[in-house]
Amino acid sequence: MMLPGTRNDPPRRTGVVAAGLVGLAFLLGACETPNPRQANLPPSESDLALLKSASLCERKEHFLQQHPPSALKVTPWGTGQELMVPADQSPLHGDESYFFDEDGVLAGVLYTFRTGLDLDPYPTLRHTLSMLRPVMEFYLHVPGLSTESSFDSSALYETGDEKTTTQYLVIGFKERPTLLQASVTTDPYVRLFSPYRREFLARLKSTGTKKEGQRIDPQGSEDKEPFASLQQFARGQTAQLSYCGPQDYRVAADAYQKAIAGGFTNKVWQAEVHHKYGQALFGLGQYEKAKSEMLQSLAIRPNTPDTLNNLGSTYLKLGDKAAAQAAFEKAIIxxxxxxxxxxxLAETVEPMNPKRALTEYETYLALAEGIPEEADRVALVQQRVKKMKH
Known part of the structure; x- marks a missing residue:
């Protein structure tokens, strides 16, 4: 599940970036971001089984073996496809939409209940929702709703685990909760699967009839950036961060290049996609091209510590220790x-200035001790510090 507050911005690295001179594993980490991990995950227990006949990251060819193509409605989804199982063929009696990227990998699923799914038979899910704070609340008109009122306050809830996010759009949540839509997706695609998206709310056929004194926004949200770029950025993150199988820098580089071609307009997105493209090129061993992309990112947003740190690691691979040191120092400032x-920085200056390296190593230990992901590197640095002091 993505950290709160990141939905409208490019994903920022939440992990730790490794250095470039302590073996291949650490080296590749210098230009990579580990899979996001959230220490305190929100409640997510549910007795409503959504993913019964498919699983995220499943290949489309396997999905089609379980679902006869003749029973599916197929529509384009950017560079991928949406395969819909109609409500009359769904065990949940709702439209089941499965979204596959251009590589044929299942990125997310949307369930739409046009007449509403009464949550009374699902006490576990109701309890989970009662413990979650709504991401947003708004009034919604659903003409086909089978409850007493088709016009009521609705709420969007979000939960998930380390790699996936589940969202529930519920109407009448204060009295008799009824589920209208639910989505499940891997985290890189989460912003593309919010039930509050305009095209998803439209599936409920809201009319926007307004009662006096009530504020209604039946249209939902729209992307401010090109959908093609957002979709490719998510595809790149999925490949680069090993969400659906082994890390694949080739697919990541292809995706980021297409995201750039799609034309982000926001400078934060522009800078980050060049940065990520540079990371993927670094992973492919194309260091000059990686340097070029990171410099382009910094030309858009000059004072970005993560990009400067990764640029420093790239300079080390190119044999330019002076430039690497300058990049690391600016990142620390x-x-x-x-x-x-x-x-x-400590590794870079150690051959020329052991005293400064010792200071930087000790500062690193003070900052990194107790972080599980850094345990191996902390042990390595502790050994180095011990040798340097004797």
Whole structure:
């Protein structure tokens, strides 16, 4: 599940970036972001089984073996496809829409209950929703709703695990909760699967009839950035961060290149997609091209510590230690508690200035000890510090 507050911005790295001179595993980490992990996950228990006949990351060819193509409605979804199982063929009696990317990988699923799904038979899910704070609340008119009122306050809830996000759109949640839509997706695609998206709310055929004193926004949200770019960025993250199988820098690089071609308009997105493209090129061993992309990212947003740190690691691969040192130092100036940049700087200056390296190593230890993902590197640095002091 993505951290709150990141939905409208490019995903920022939540993990730690490794250095470039301590073996291949650490080296590749220098230009990579680990899979997001959230220490305190929200309640997510449910007795409503959504993914019964498919699983996220499933290949389309396998899905089609379980679902006869003649029973599916197929429509384009950007560069991928949406395969819909109509409500009259669904065990949940709702439209089941399965979205596959251009590589044939299942990115997300949307369930639409046009007449509503009464949650009274699902006490576990109701209890989970009662413990969650709505992401948003709004009034919604659903003409086909089978409850007493087709016009009521609705709420969007969000939960999930380390890699996936589940969203529930519920109407009448304060009295008799009725599920209108639910989506399940891998985290890189989460912004593309909000039930509050305009095209998804339209599936409920809201008319927008307004009662006096009530505010209605039946249209839902729209992307401010090109859908093609957002979709390709998510595809790149999925491949780069190993959400659906082994890390694949080739697919990631292809996706980021297409995302750039799609034409992001926001400078934050522009800078981040060049940064991510540079990371993928680094993983492919194309260091000059990686440097070019990271410099382009910094030309758009000059003071970005993560990009500077990764640029420093790229300079090391190109044999330019002076430029690497300058990049690491600037990253630390901008973010003094940037543990991995401290580690990278220490390794870079150690041959020329052991005293400064020792200081940076000790600062790294003070910042990184207790972080599970850094346990191996912390042990390595502790050994180095011990040798340097004797």
């Amino acid at each position: 901008l973010r003094p508690n940037y543990a991995i940049a401290r580690f990278n």
